[in-house]
Amino acid sequence: MADTQITAITELDRSHYKTKVYAGGHFIYSDEPESIGGTDEGMTPGALLLASLGSCTAITVRMYADRKQYNLDGIKVELAICDEKDMNKETTITRKIELIGTLTDEERQRLMQIADKCPIHKILSNPIKIETH
Missing domain, CATH: 2.20.25 (N-terminal domain of TfIIb)
Structure with missing residues (x-):
């Protein structure tokens, strides 16, 4: 550990x-x-899960944009998931990212790539093991 x-x-x-x-x-x-x-x-547990992904996405994008000194004024992340009773291993989360600011097409494209590098996205995109004691 x-x-x-x-x-x-x-x-x-x-x-x-x-x-x-x-x-x-x-x-x-x-x-x-x-x-x-x-x-x-x-918030419901499902909403907390989305909030975790959304905030992690926004923070990761902001950190990168600040480091690269991009003119990013704001980030809005909209997320959706099925009702909790319908969740299973095939569940899909939809995420729409709005980048606000005067950015080049190349900067926008790079920030969208960076969004997938947030730690919560990485966790949710891979098998998760939960140990219960």
Whole structure:
């Protein structure tokens, strides 16, 4: 195992299904819609997954653009996935990336390539092993 790990702790009491999520000194809620018994006070687990990919994509593109001094004013990443009950090994995530700024065609093309190099994209594009103890 690596010396440095990313860790998260989730806690769920008798609430249906508002879950406390702690990571790196930060706190958020995950929940389910009221239509299935949740309180809709947080993102669903599937939305959290998309948020992770979207934020990682944007951060990776921003880091590269800053290093190369590209005139990138903003990045918008729109993501979609099927309903959680329909997810399986064939699930597809769609991602639309909008690059805002005065960029050459070559710079835009390069930033789109860099988007696929974000760590979360790499994880989700390969088999994942989950060890439960």
